[in-house]
Every structure is written in structure tokens, then in C-alpha cells.
Amino acid sequence: MKNLVIMKNRQAVTTSLQVAEAFDKQHKDVMDTIRHKLQSAENSAHYQKMFALGTYQDSRGRTQNMYYMNRSGWSFIAMGFTGEKADSFKLAYIDAFDAMQDELKHQNELVMTPEQKLDLLIETGSRANHRIDHVEERMDDFEANRRLESGDYTSVSHGVSKAVREYIQDRHLQLTQEQRSALYKDINGGLNQVCGVRTRTQIREKDFDKAMQYIDDWSPSTATKMMMQQAGEQTAMEV
Incomplete structure (x- = not known):
């Protein structure tokens, strides 16, 4: 099961697929929202810095499109989601983004040997995963019950x-x-x-x-x- 927030190109990001699963939305609807922002004439260049197109393999082995998004991009997408469950996942995402950014900042401040960097990377992943373990269980349930596209x-x-x-x-x-x-x-x-x-x-x-x-x-x-x-x-x- 993927984490809510991952490190990509030394930046904390999540994906449209993870957002759809966490907030019980249709992935195509999340994708459409992102495409609409990217295609809008106003602030299009600004949105280009928030989202990046990627792909994933679905449960039937087919290659599907998704978007990576940084914290700013996630904020634009998630701000419209409401309800008690939505609020709990917003808090979980904020914690996950904070954890990943804190660890990245900590790494940048240290001068380490390659071996030390590897050890810290492993430790970082362990600590970040620990902070969202309670969310992972719920995400596993969403994964098992993902509805048809x-x-x-x-x-x-x-x-x-x-x-x-x-x-x-x-x-x-x-x-x-x-x-x-x-x-x-x-x-x-x-x-x-x-x-x-x-x-x-x-x-x-x-x-x-x-x-x-x-x-x-x-x-x-x-x-x-x-x-x-x-x-x-x-x-x-x-x-």
C-alpha cells in the first residue's frame, strides 16, 4: 500500500489516485479537476508548478494516467472536500506533508557520508510511515473496495x-x-x-x-x- 505522501525529486508529493481513494472520490473526477486548472488561461503557469503527469498500473495491469501534486496542488484540490471523514484525512495529509518536509530539511542541514545518508533515508521512511500507520489501515480498506471506473x-x-x-x-x-x-x-x-x-x-x-x-x-x-x-x-x- 502506498503512503499518502511520498518523496519525488526531493519534494513531498501525493497523487491524484491517492487523493481519490482517501476522500472516496472517482479518480476521473479528480483528474478532470486538475486538467481544468492546468488548461485555464488564468494562473495556468502557476498550476504547472503544482502538478505533473504520471502513470500507474491498475489492478488489471493496464497503464493509466494520474497526476503527482505537491502540497500547494493538494490544497487546491482538497479544499473543496467537506465532512467529518474529509477533515480527518486532511489532517492526516497535513501531518504526512509536515513529516516529509521536516525530514528533508533535516537531511539538507546535515553533512554526512554516503553510508550515513542511506541510514538516515531508511530511518526517515520508517518515522514517516509510523506517523501515518493509523491512516494506512483505512487506506487498505479503500484499496480493497475501490469501485469501478x-x-x-x-x-x-x-x-x-x-x-x-x-x-x-x-x-x-x-x-x-x-x-x-x-x-x-x-x-x-x-x-x-x-x-x-x-x-x-x-x-x-x-x-x-x-x-x-x-x-x-x-x-x-x-x-x-x-x-x-x-x-x-x-x-x-x-x-
Whole structure:
């Protein structure tokens, strides 16, 4: 698990990914906020000093964009987040930035041999990590429960619609809106159960492949099948 604040090019920074996780935001929304600031005509040059584009590997091995940001950049992004949980993470970030900056200042003031510098670097990392251990546990939980990015959620939604549509077409069913809703309720209920969530919007990124496999293998429950069969028989009688 990454720390809230890391050292990059001798500067204390965090990332858009970490900010999104800590404050329970969609990463794309944090990225859009940063892009908007960088593209604004006013103060654009000033924002360029706060943010730097980087990349990371997501849980499925894909290369995704993110932004590094220094303390000033983080302040611009986080100042709009409100609530008790947001305040607790703001304080944790401030402590982490302070810890990293204090250690960097301490290192700059000392004249040391390469071996001493290495020892201090190790000690610095240990002390900084210790100061945010209580936050790390909560961050681990966020990491394990990261929700789907918008593109993956769209894939799940399209998959559900396609599965229901093909079920109806393959059996030449003429269904009422209520009966169609029963099919959607069936597939969504099973999907939520398999992924351990209450609603489809809560599906986690780590469960994406499991969700898509369920959709591919989906077949309505016996009760739902009987309802659809009755609908088909009724349609045949009417014809």
C-alpha cells in the first residue's frame, strides 16, 4: 500500500489516485479537476508548478494516467472536500506533508557520508510511515473496495442489458414491462450477490472479471423462468 505522501525529486508529493481513494472520490473526477486548472488561461503557469503527469498500473495491469501534486496542488484540490471523514484525512495529509518536509530539511542541514545518508533515508521512511500507520489501515480498506471506473461500469451495464435482450429474443417472448423488470431484477440480484454488494453501482474494481463472467453465464432463476414461460404460453394463446 502506498503512503499518502511520498518523496519525488526531493519534494513531498501525493497523487491524484491517492487523493481519490482517501476522500472516496472517482479518480476521473479528480483528474478532470486538475486538467481544468492546468488548461485555464488564468494562473495556468502557476498550476504547472503544482502538478505533473504520471502513470500507474491498475489492478488489471493496464497503464493509466494520474497526476503527482505537491502540497500547494493538494490544497487546491482538497479544499473543496467537506465532512467529518474529509477533515480527518486532511489532517492526516497535513501531518504526512509536515513529516516529509521536516525530514528533508533535516537531511539538507546535515553533512554526512554516503553510508550515513542511506541510514538516515531508511530511518526517515520508517518515522514517516509510523506517523501515518493509523491512516494506512483505512487506506487498505479503500484499496480493497475501490469501485469501478466509469468505463468498466458501462461495460457491466451494457452486458446486463445484452444478456436480458438476448434471452427475450432467443425465446421470442412478448413481455410486459413488469415481466421485463423481473428479468432485470433477476440478473442484477444475482450479480450483486456474486460481487457482495447491495447495488450494481457498488461493484468493486477487483470484482470486474467476476461480474462479467456471471453476466456471460447468467440464466434466470426457476421462479423467473416460470414467469417467462407463462408469458410465452399466454402470447401463443392470443395468437
